[in-house]
Amino acid sequence: MRNLIIAGLAAALALGCQGGREGQTAPVASDIPVGVYAALTGSEAAFGQATVQGAKLAAEEINAAGGVLGKPIRLVIEDDQGRAQEAASVVTKLVTSDNVIAVIGENSSNQSLAAAPICQDAKVPMISPSSTNPDVTKKGDYIFRVCFTDPYQGKALATFVRNTLKLETAAILRDNKNDYSVGLAKFFQEAFEQLGGRIVEQKDYSGGDNDFRPQLTAIREAKPQVVFVPGFYTDVGQIAIQARDLGITQPLVGGDGWDSPTVIEIGGKAVDGCYFSDHYFVGEPRPAVQRFVAEINKRTGKSPDANATLGYDAVRIFAEAATRAGTLDRKAIRDQIAVTKDFQGVSGVITMGPSRDPIKPVAMIKIQGGKTEFAGWIQP
Numbered sequence: 001m002r003n004l005i006i007a008g009l010a011a012a013l014a015l016g017c018q019g020g021r022e023g024q025t026a027p028v029a030s031d032i033p034v035g036v037y038a039a040l041t042g043s044e045a046a047f048g049q050a051t052v053q054g055a056k057l058a059a060e061e062i063n064a065a066g067g068v069l070g071k072p073i074r075l076v077i078e079d080d081q082g083r084a085q086e087a088a089s090v091v092t093k094l095v096t097s098d099n100v101i102a103v104i105g106e107n108s109s110n111q112s113l114a115a116a117p118i119c120q121d122a123k124v125p126m127i128s129p130s131s132t133n134p135d136v137t138k139k140g141d142y143i144f145r146v147c148f149t150d151p152y153q154g155k156a157l158a159t160f161v162r163n164t165l166k167l168e169t170a171a172i173l174r175d176n177k178n179d180y181s182v183g184l185a186k187f188f189q190e191a192f193e194q195l196g197g198r199i200v201e202q203k204d205y206s207g208g209d210n211d212f213r214p215q216l217t218a219i220r221e222a223k224p225q226v227v228f229v230p231g232f233y234t235d236v237g238q239i240a241i242q243a244r245d246l247g248i249t250q251p252l253v254g255g256d257g258w259d260s261p262t263v264i265e266i267g268g269k270a271v272d273g274c275y276f277s278d279h280y281f282v283g284e285p286r287p288a289v290q291r292f293v294a295e296i297n298k299r300t301g302k303s304p305d306a307n308a309t310l311g312y313d314a315v316r317i318f319a320e321a322a323t324r325a326g327t328l329d330r331k332a333i334r335d336q337i338a339v340t341k342d343f344q345g346v347s348g349v350i351t352m353g354p355s356r357d358p359i360k361p362v363a364m365i366k367i368q369g370g371k372t373e374f375a376g377w378i379q380p
Helices: 045-064 084-096 109-122 150-164 179-194 213-222 233-245 261-271 287-300 306-325 330-338
Strands: 032-038 073-079 102-104 126-128 143-145 169-175 198-205 226-228 252-254 274-278 343-345 348-352 362-368 371-378
Touching (some): 032 045, 084 102, 084 109, 150 371, 169 213, 213 233
16 A cells, blocks of 8 residues: 555556446456456446446556566456346356456445355355445355445444434434345444434335435424435435425435435535545545545546445455465465455555454545535544
């Protein structure tokens, strides 16, 4: 990480879509194939595209510095379209036809839960960038993640609402078709009540819905001090607009599923005063963070979201583990990923815990005036 931005990056991996696969450099006998599966199209594409952006930058920097064990990394990128069945299909291809050494993915817990058993059965290490459902790494000892889990994120959010915002009552509006949303709602409620808070209403919707007014009307009547919305960025903006139209002025609070400029682009002033948890903050002064942000800004004209940092960190953790292992044997690499300690990631300092879940801090972010502001760390 000390050499985060290296002059003379290796030739960029070729872009362009060819069927479900993004075009890559031609395979050669001496390279290291690493699979990446993500939603590059569909409703979750912003997550997947950002993750691939970070993964590519990591691979380019690693290759420019001499590769891993003297060999370049070759990313084999597959589009699962944000569908669990497609995720299982493309990961089967990665581990059987492409013979990848490791797999990076997925962002969504739904897709990771579908693909993880395939990697486990094939004994191929899989590192999820941002699947926070606790069941993901329970699929086997070859399954890891670089993000925090829903139980810890839910506890951190409850701690922030109860102890930092000093609020006593909350309502929950969750996506009942999304494992991430259902899980995060559950863990928030448990922790909030343990801290002396009270849930006064809970309502459900289905991701992709356009009308949230019936649920929000019931929430308004319950008079909560805060509304917890553990959904994805695709819905949050409209939920906020409709909440404000109904006279709900209380802050909305959510998890890392909010992390996309789309929330502010859609929600506008309606999301002012709202909070969400995240894996990093773009303004954090650590040199590793600022170099990463500057490089992505130079390439895209935009600051990276957390998914880009997590994709970047996942590839670098694999590379460091393979280097320590001194071999491309998958089990040896798995064993080294498992003992990762004090990895200086852009998404935080990461130590891999005994359940293959990282120990790392949670950033709290506030939206105000069309921008994000740092609202503090919740430490593990």
